[in-house]
Amino acid sequence: xxxxxxxxxxxxxxxxxxxxxxxxxxxxxxxxxxxxxxxxxxxxxxxxxxxxxxxxxxxxxxxxxxxxxxxxxxxxxxxxxxxxxxxxxxxxxxxxxxxxxxxxxxxxxxxxxxxxxxxxxxxxxxxxxxxxxxxxxxxxxxxxxxxxx
Amino acid sequence: xxxxxxxxxxxxxxxxxxxxxxxxxxxxxxxxxxxxxxxxxxxxxxxxxxxxxxxxxxxxxxxxxxxxxxxxxxxxxxxxxxxxxxxxxxxxxxxxxxxxxxxxxxxxxxxxxxxxxxxxxxxxxxxxxxxxxxxxxxxxxxxxxxxxxxxxxxxxxxxxxxxxxxxxxxxxxxxxxxxxxxxxxxxxxxxxxxxxxxxxxxxxxxxxxxxxxxxxxxxxxxxxxxxxxxxxxxxxxxxxxxxxxxxxxxxxxxxxxxxxxxxxxxxxxxxxxxxxxxxxxxxxxxxxxxxxxxxxxxxxxxxxxxxxxxxxxxxxxxxxxxxxxxxxxxxxxxxxxxxxxxxxxxxxxxxxxxxxxxxxxxxxxxxxxxxxxxxxxxxxxxxxxxxxxxxxxxxxxxxxxxxxxxxxxxxxxxxxxxxxxxxxxxxxxxxxxxxxxxxxxxxxxxxxxxxxxxxxxxxxxxxxxxxxxxxxxxxxxxxxxxxxxxxxxxxxxxxxxxxxxxxxxxxxxxxxxxxxxxxxxxxxxxxxxxxxxxxxxxxxxxxxxxxxxxxxxxxxxxxxxxxxxxxxxxxxxxxxxxxxxxxxxxxxxxxxxxxxxxxxxxxxxxxxxxxxxxxxxxxxxxxxxxxxxxxxxxxxxxxxxxxxxxxxxxxxxxxxxxxxxxxxxxxxxxxxxxxxxxxxxxxxxxxxxxxxxxxxxxxxxxxxxxxxxxxxxxxxxxxxxxxxxxxxxxxxxxxxxxxxxxxxxxxxxxxxxxxxxxxxxxxxxxxxxxx
Numbered sequence: 001x002x003x004x005x006x007x008x009x010x011x012x013x014x015x016x017x018x019x020x021x022x023x024x025x026x027x028x029x030x031x032x033x034x035x036x037x038x039x040x041x042x043x044x045x046x047x048x049x050x051x052x053x054x055x056x057x058x059x060x061x062x063x064x065x066x067x068x069x070x071x072x073x074x075x076x077x078x079x080x081x082x083x084x085x086x087x088x089x090x091x092x093x094x095x096x097x098x099x100x101x102x103x104x105x106x107x108x109x110x111x112x113x114x115x116x117x118x119x120x121x122x123x124x125x126x127x128x129x130x131x132x133x134x135x136x137x138x139x140x141x142x143x144x145x146x147x148x149x
Numbered sequence: 150x151x152x153x154x155x156x157x158x159x160x161x162x163x164x165x166x167x168x169x170x171x172x173x174x175x176x177x178x179x180x181x182x183x184x185x186x187x188x189x190x191x192x193x194x195x196x197x198x199x200x201x202x203x204x205x206x207x208x209x210x211x212x213x214x215x216x217x218x219x220x221x222x223x224x225x226x227x228x229x230x231x232x233x234x235x236x237x238x239x240x241x242x243x244x245x246x247x248x249x250x251x252x253x254x255x256x257x258x259x260x261x262x263x264x265x266x267x268x269x270x271x272x273x274x275x276x277x278x279x280x281x282x283x284x285x286x287x288x289x290x291x292x293x294x295x296x297x298x299x300x301x302x303x304x305x306x307x308x309x310x311x312x313x314x315x316x317x318x319x320x321x322x323x324x325x326x327x328x329x330x331x332x333x334x335x336x337x338x339x340x341x342x343x344x345x346x347x348x349x350x351x352x353x354x355x356x357x358x359x360x361x362x363x364x365x366x367x368x369x370x371x372x373x374x375x376x377x378x379x380x381x382x383x384x385x386x387x388x389x390x391x392x393x394x395x396x397x398x399x400x401x402x403x404x405x406x407x408x409x410x411x412x413x414x415x416x417x418x419x420x421x422x423x424x425x426x427x428x429x430x431x432x433x434x435x436x437x438x439x440x441x442x443x444x445x446x447x448x449x450x451x452x453x454x455x456x457x458x459x460x461x462x463x464x465x466x467x468x469x470x471x472x473x474x475x476x477x478x479x480x481x482x483x484x485x486x487x488x489x490x491x492x493x494x495x496x497x498x499x500x501x502x503x504x505x506x507x508x509x510x511x512x513x514x515x516x517x518x519x520x521x522x523x524x525x526x527x528x529x530x531x532x533x534x535x536x537x538x539x540x541x542x543x544x545x546x547x548x549x550x551x552x553x554x555x556x557x558x559x560x561x562x563x564x565x566x567x568x569x570x571x572x573x574x575x576x577x578x579x580x581x582x583x584x585x586x587x588x589x590x591x592x593x594x595x596x597x598x599x600x601x602x603x604x605x606x607x608x609x610x611x612x613x614x615x616x617x618x619x620x621x622x623x624x625x626x627x628x629x630x631x632x633x634x635x636x637x638x639x640x641x642x643x644x645x646x647x648x649x650x651x652x653x654x655x656x657x658x659x660x661x662x663x664x665x666x667x668x669x670x671x672x673x674x675x676x677x678x679x680x681x682x683x684x685x686x687x688x689x690x691x692x693x694x695x696x697x698x699x700x701x702x703x704x705x706x707x708x709x710x711x712x713x714x715x716x717x718x719x720x721x722x723x724x725x726x727x728x729x730x731x732x733x734x735x736x737x738x739x740x741x742x743x744x745x746x747x748x749x750x751x752x753x754x755x756x757x758x759x760x761x762x763x764x765x766x767x768x769x770x771x772x773x774x775x776x777x778x779x780x781x782x783x784x785x786x787x788x789x790x791x792x793x794x795x796x797x798x799x800x801x802x803x804x805x806x807x808x809x810x811x812x813x814x815x816x817x818x819x820x821x822x823x824x825x826x827x828x829x830x831x832x833x834x835x836x837x838x839x840x841x842x843x844x845x846x847x848x849x850x851x852x853x854x855x856x857x858x859x860x861x862x863x864x865x866x867x868x869x870x871x872x873x874x875x876x877x878x879x880x881x882x883x884x885x886x887x888x889x890x891x892x893x894x895x896x897x898x899x900x901x902x903x904x905x906x907x908x909x910x911x912x913x914x915x916x917x918x919x920x
Contacts, residue, residue, distance in 0.1 A: 016714035070706045099709040122749030124717035
C-alpha cells in the first residue's frame with residue numbers, strides 16, 4: 001500500500017454530491033482513503049503534483065479517480081484527456097461519475113480512454129450501491145500495473 | 150454414043166498442025182511446050198484448091214472454089230488438046246473442050262457476081278489476125294483472172310469430169326481437206342466424201358450430169374467433207390456445170406461451215422438458256438406479246454404474279470390484266486402504241502390478277518422488231534411493287550405527320566450531306582435562326598457562322614464528337630438573330646455512315662429553348678435566393694439547437710443534482726436518524742423520496758424526448774419481429790406472476806432506425822402490459838396489416854382498461870395522461886416519444902380503444918404513398 005493512503009481521488013464540485021459520496025464511502029469504510037478536489041484545475045494540480053500539491057510525488061498517484069464532467073475552471077473531459085495523454089498518469093483508472101446521460105459525453109469519455117462511465121442515479125440507494133461496487137471493484141479486485149518504474 | 154466419041158477423035162478431016170502452015174521447029178515446039186506447061190500448072194492449081202478446100206472446112210464460098218477449080222482444069226485441058234493437035238488434028242474434041250470450058254467459065258461468072266458484095270464485106274486478113282490476137286490475149290487475161298479467182302476464192306473450188314475425176318482444185322480445197330498441193334488431181338471425187346455417203350455418191354453425180362444446171366448440192370441435207378486424216382467437217386457445196394473441149398464438167402464451190410455451225414449451235418444454246426432463264430424468273434412477269442398484244446410466252450413469274458397458267462393465257466390479249474375502266478379507256482392499246490412509237494413504255498398502276506384482286510405494278514413494254522424494222526411483237530416485264538407502294542404511302546403519311554409534329558412542336562430539321570456538301574434546312578429551322586424562309590446558304594460553314602462566337606467552338610466540338618461516336622449527340626448553343634436578339638438552340642443530331650464506315654450525312658433537329666433557358670435562369674435565381682434563405686434559417690435553427698442542447702445539458706446535469714441531494718439526504722435521514730423520527734415523519738420522508746425519484750424519471754424522459762429531435766434517423770432494413778422479441782424479453786419481469794396470452798403475427802421487414810423503433814415497441818408493449826395489469830388474463834396481439842392507404846400498419850392490441858376515444862387527441866401529447874397516477878404509474882411522455890419517432894420516420898400513429906375493453910395502437914413507418 002502507498003504511504004499517503006490516498007486510494008480514491010474524488011473530483012466533484014457539488015457539495016451535496018461530495019457529502020453523499022463520502023457518506024456512501026463511509027458506509028463502505030473507505031472514506032479515509034478519499035481525497036476530494038472541487039474543480040478541474042485543482043484535480044490537475046493534485047494529479048500532476050503542481051501548485052498547492054507541488055510537494056507530492058507524481059509516482060504516488062491515487063488508485064482510482066472518480067471524475068465529474070461538469071466542473072468549474074477545467075471541465076472533466078479536459079482532465080480526463082490530460083490524465084490519459086500523460087505516460088506518467090495514463091495507467092490510473094478513471095471512472096466518470098456524472099449526471100449527464102448525454103451520448104456525446106459518453107462517447108467522448110470512452111474515446112479518451114475512460115475506464116468506466118456511471119450516470120449518477122437520483123435514487124440514493126442505487127447511488128450507494130454503485131459506490132459500493134466501485135470501491136469493491138477498483139480497490140480490491142483490479143490489479144494495477146506498477147507506476148513510475 | 151460410041152459414034153459420037155469416035156467422031157470426036159476422028160482426025161481424018163483435018164491435017165496435023167505441024168503440017169498446016171510453015172512451022173519452024175522452034176516455033177512449033179514453043180507452042181507445044183508452052184501449052185503443055187500451062188496444062189501442067191492448070192492441072193496443079195485445081196488439085197491444090199481441092200486439097201485446100203477439103204482441109205479447110207471453114208472456107209467461105211465453097212462452090213466458087215469448086216467452080217474455079219473446074220474452070221482452071223478446063224482451061225488446062227484446052228491447052229493440052231492444043232498441044233496434041235500438032236500431031237493429032239482432033240478439032241472436034243478441041244471444040245467440045247472449049248464448049249465445056251465456056252460453060253464452066255460462064256457458070257463461074259454467074260456464080261461470082263452475086264457473091265461479090267459478100268466477098269467485098271469480108272475483112273482483110275491482117276485485120277482478122279489482129280483481132281484474133283487481141284481476142285487471144287483477152288482470153289489469156291480472162292483465164293488468168295479466172296485462175297486467180299479460183300485460187301483466191303475463200304471457198305474450195307473443185308473441177309471434175311462427169312466420170313468423177315478431179316481435174317482442178319484450188320489451194321483452199323487442199324488446205325480444207327488436208328492434202329498436199331496437186332495431190333488431189335486425177336483422184337476420184339469420192340475421196341472427199343465420207344465413207345457412209347460414198348456408195349450413193351456416183352448415182353447422185355450421174356443424175357446431176359443428166360440434168361446439169363447450177364444449184365446447191367444436197368438441199369435440205371447436212372453435207373460433210375472427209376479430210377485426209379479421216380475427220381469430217383460440215384460443208385456447203387454449190388454445183389456449176391461447165392462445158393469444155395473435154396466435155397461437160399462440174400465446178401464445185403465448197404465452203405467449210407464448221408464455224409458457222411458452231412456459232413449456230415452456241416446461239417441456239419444461248420437462246421435456249423436465255424429462254425429457260427426468262428421462264429424461270431419468279432419475281433418478274435416476263436411475257437412476250439405478238440404484234441397485236443396477245444400473249445405469246447409466259448414465265449413462272451407471270452404465273453405467280455397474275456395467277457394464270459401458260460395454257461390458260463397464251464393467245465389471250467393483255468387487256469385481261471387491266472381493270473374494266475382501264476380497258477374502256479383503251480389503256481392497253483394505247484400502251485402498246487406508245488411502246489411501238491417510242492421504243493419503250495414504262496408505267497406504274499393497278500393491274501388485275503386472275504382472281505380479280507389488284508396489285509400495283511411497274512410495267513415496261515419494249516417492242517420487238519426484225520432487221521427490217523417490222524414490228525412483230527413486244528416484251529412486257531411486270532413487277533409487283535404493291536409493298537413498295539404501300540411503304541411509300543406509309544412513309545409519305547409518316548413524313549406528313551412528322552412535318553405537322555415539327556410545325557406544332559416548333560422543331561427544325563436539317564440534313565448535311567457530305568457527298569454534296571449541302572446542308573438542307575426545314576423552313577422551321579430557318580425561322581428558328583431568324584432567317585427569312587429559303588435564305589440559308591445551305592452549307593455547314595454558314596451554320597457555324599450563325600452560332601454565337603462564344604459557343605461556336607463547343608458546338609463544333611459536339612459535331613466532331615457525333616462524327617467520332619456515330620451516336621445521337623446533343624448540344625446547346627446560342628444564335629444571334631439579325632435583329633440582335635439572342636436565342637438558345639438545343640440540337641440533337643447523328644452521323645449516318647455507309648457500310649464502309651464513311652460518313653454520309655449528319656441529320657438532326659433543333660429546338661428553340663430560349664424560353665426554357667429563361668425559365669431555368671429564373672429558377673436558378675429563385676434557387677439561389679431560396680438557398681440563401683435556407684442557409685439563414687438553418688443558421689438560426691442551428692443556433693437555437695445549440696441553445697436547446699446547452700439547455701438540456703444543464704437540465705440533465707443541474708436539474709438532477711438537487712433531486713439526488715434531496716433523495717440522498719432523505720435516505721440518510723431515514724437510515725441514520727430513524728429513531729428521532731415519528732412514523733408520520735418517516736412516511737412523509739418516504740413520500741419526499743418517491744416524488745424526487747418521480748421527478749428524476751420525468752427529467753430523464755424529457756431529456757430522451759428532446760434528444761429525439763436531434764438524433765439522426767438512419768433508415769435501414771429492420772427486422773420488426775426481432776425487435777418485438779427483444780422488447781418482450783426485456784419486459785419479462787412485468788409479466789411475472791400474471792397470465793399473459795401473447796399472439797405475435799407475421800411482422801414484415803421495414804426501413805427504419807432500429808434503435809428508435811425499439812423504443813416505439815418498448816413503449817407500446819410496456820403500456821399494454823401496464824394497462825392489462827388488472828385483468829385476470831392479459832391478451833396482447835402484435836401484428837401488421839395493410840391499411841387503406843396500402844401501407845403496412847403495425848399494431849399492438851390489448852384487452853386492458855382502454856380509454857374513451859373522445860380524449861384520443863390528447864393521447865400523444867407530452868405529460869398527457871388519461872389515467873390516474875395511483876392506478877397506472879408513468880410520466881406521460883412515452884406516447885409522445887412514440888409519436889415523435891414515428892413522425893420522424895414519415896409514418897403515422899393512431900389508436901382505437903373503448904373503456905374497459907382494451908386499446909389498439911397502430912403505426913406505419915414509411916410515408917403514405919401518393920396514389
